[in-house]
Amino acid sequence: MTEPLFFVSIAIVAGLILAMAPVMLIVERRGSAFMQRRVGPNRVGPLGLMQPMADALKLIFKEDLAPEGSHPVLFPAAPAIGVVVPFLALAAVPFAGTVLIDGMELPVQLLSINVGLLYLLAITSLHVFSVLAAGYSSNNKFSLLGALRSSSQMISYEIAIGVSVVSVVLVHGTLDLREIVVRWERGLSWAEHLCLVLPFLVIWISSFAETNRLPFDLPEGESELVAGYHTEYSGLKWAMFFLGEYAAMTVASALMATLFLGGYWIPGLTQDSLRALFVDMGYGADVASYLQAAVQLGALLAKIGFFMFVFVWVRWTLPRFRYDQLMDLGWRVLLPVGVANAAMTFVVTYFRNQGILS
Amino acid sequence: MNEPTIIQWILALVSIAAALGVVFSSNAVMSALLLMTTLFVTGAMYIGLGAYFVGAAQILIYAGAIAVLFVFMVMILDLKNEQRIFRDNAPRAALGGLLVLVFAGSILISVNVAFRGFLRDHIKLGPVAAEAVAGPREISEGLISQFMVSFQVSNLLLLGAVMGCVVLARGHKKKELPRV
Numbered sequence: 257m258t259e260p261l262f263f264v265s266i267a268i269v270a271g272l273i274l275a276m277a278p279v280m281l282i283v284e285r286r287g288s289a290f291m292q293r294r295v296g297p298n299r300v301g302p303l304g305l306m307q308p309m310a311d312a313l314k315l316i317f318k319e320d321l322a323p324e325g326s327h328p329v330l331f332p333a334a335p336a337i338g339v340v341v342p343f344l345a346l347a348a349v350p351f352a353g354t355v356l357i358d359g360m361e362l363p364v365q366l367l368s369i370n371v372g373l374l375y376l377l378a379i380t381s382l383h384v385f386s387v388l389a390a391g392y393s394s395n396n397k398f399s400l401l402g403a404l405r406s407s408s409q410m411i412s413y414e415i416a417i418g419v420s421v422v423s424v425v426l427v428h429g430t431l432d433l434r435e436i437v438v439r440w441e442r443g444l445s446w447a448e449h450l451c452l453v454l455p456f457l458v459i460w461i462s463s464f465a466e467t468n469r470l471p472f473d474l475p476e477g478e479s480e481l482v483a484g485y486h487t488e489y490s491g492l493k494w495a496m497f498f499l500g501e502y503a504a505m506t507v508a509s510a511l512m513a514t515l516f517l518g519g520y521w522i523p524g525l526t527q528d529s530l531r532a533l534f535v536d537m538g539y540g541a542d543v544a545s546y547l548q549a550a551v552q553l554g555a556l557l558a559k560i561g562f563f564m565f566v567f568v569w570v571r572w573t574l575p576r577f578r579y580d581q582l583m584d585l586g587w588r589v590l591l592p593v594g595v596a597n598a599a600m601t602f603v604v605t606y607f608r609n610q611g612i613l614s
Numbered sequence: 615m616n617e618p619t620i621i622q623w624i625l626a627l628v629s630i631a632a633a634l635g636v637v638f639s640s641n642a643v644m645s646a647l648l649l650m651t652t653l654f655v656t657g658a659m660y661i662g663l664g665a666y667f668v669g670a671a672q673i674l675i676y677a678g679a680i681a682v683l684f685v686f687m688v689m690i691l692d693l694k695n696e697q698r699i700f701r702d703n704a705p706r707a708a709l710g711g712l713l714v715l716v717f718a719g720s721i722l723i724s725v726n727v728a729f730r731g732f733l734r735d736h737i738k739l740g741p742v743a744a745e746a747v748a749g750p751r752e753i754s755e756g757l758i759s760q761f762m763v764s765f766q767v768s769n770l771l772l773l774g775a776v777m778g779c780v781v782l783a784r785g786h787k788k789k790e791l792p793r794v
Contacts, residue, residue, distance in 0.1 A: 379673065404689070
């Protein structure tokens with residue numbers, strides 16, 4: 257609490273998610289329009305950039321309905337859970353290296369624990385409850401169906417993620433997300449890179465399922481279920497679900513960026529060489545470390561932005577999966593692939609520890 | 615003993631309130647979700663005490679998987695009769711509440727007696743240094759060396775459970791319907 261970076265880290269976490277929602281709104285609508293050869297919103301400001309503000313104002317002033325038989329506690333609580341869970345998850349992500357304050361090197365990370373990865377997986381597994389509570393409390397059979405579909409999809413793909421994370425943890429040798437980025441800075445051998453390719457793909461595909469994005473958005477399939485588990489939500493409560501979905505996408509992007517693209521690492525530069533760059537420009541040691549942290553944060557944001565754009569790109573490219581195809585993919589394809597890759601990683605790790613495979 | 619901080623008080627009160635809600639709520643799904651809350655807050659208390667691995671594992675396994683399973687089961691089962699009995703039959707509900715209080719009271723008394731007795735010199739409350747608490751490395755090293763037998767036995771137990779699930783899910787072989 258008394259750490260000087262505490263409030264900065266909270267600001268980064270909160271700011272990242274809260275800023276992502278309007279940015280993604282305009283990127284999604286203009287991006288999807290571009291992919292579909294139409295224009296998209298361009299009226300509300302230069303290039304339509306004020307469209308998120310117009311949408312937010314509209315949603316605030318919409319009538320806040322609650323259906324007749326809805327549960328008085330669960331109905332408003334469900335979108336709240338959906339928003340809070342990604343904020344908690346993002347706390348464990350390292351946003352930059354260390355910053356020099358008063359002679360101490362402080363990490364730019366809200367929760368610098370040695371089991372950050374496990375904590376992140378644990379918190380994202382709580383997202384299922386927002387969906388279940390929403391579907392159950394809406395007093396609507398379509399909502400309940402959508403919620404049950406969505407939650408079973410989410411827990412299935414959580415398992416695929418868990419098994420792939422085993423390979424990642426074996427390669428890096430630690431559950432600490434900061435240590436993982438440090439290992440990326442140090443460099444990995446070709447065998448370790450090979451062991452990380454399939455987990456990358458599996459976790460990438462599973463992230464689409466975890467966040468209910470197309471091609472896994474059966475729970476929100478408009479032609480089948482009205483709007484699935486958030487049918488009965490209007491106005492600001494729906495905006496909370498919307499924010500929660502983009503926040504979950506941000507968390508998934510941050511996780512993939514940290515585990516597989518090196519997080520805040522800029523290829524070719526280590527933290528010390530980056531800081532030396534700024535010191536050579538004539539800044540003091542403290543200010544150089546702030547600038548270094550800012551550049552590293554920028555690198556992480558670029559990687560997260562890349563993943564978010566791919567989320568949008570895939571949404572408007574692929575058609576939706578049928579439910580049995582979806583479950584088939586999760587249990588019969590991604591899980592065995594993850595386990596087989598874990599087996600291969602065991603072997604590679606054994607030889608690496610013996611010093612044979614570099 | 616250290617004084618509990620404000621946050622520890624809040625977490626403890628929330629967890630007790632949620633646990634009471636699990637028992638006294640007439641809506642079964644609400645009970646299951648409050649169970650999730652209790653388990654999550656317990657995990658939060660572990661993290662607050664510095665046991666990061668245990669806390670994360672608690673949230674991942676208990677709140678994130680077992681509680682989800684509970685909620686699924688409650689949603690699938692038809693519990694209208696049980697809910698009606700609980701809501702409308704006051705003497706029966708009161709008896710249940712009394713038994714809860716008796717059980718809780720006995721736990722409280724035994725823990726208090728233990729803490730004022732032989733455990734007083736051995737247990738230290740409050741956060742400890744991160745290095746002092748067993749992290750993933752120490753736990754894994756212990757699992758494959760000192761606690762190997764328990765580890766393998768629990769693996770066998772899980773394997774048996776999975777096999778049981780497969781057998782139950784397959785069901786009986788249906789007879790071929792006669793072709794007309």
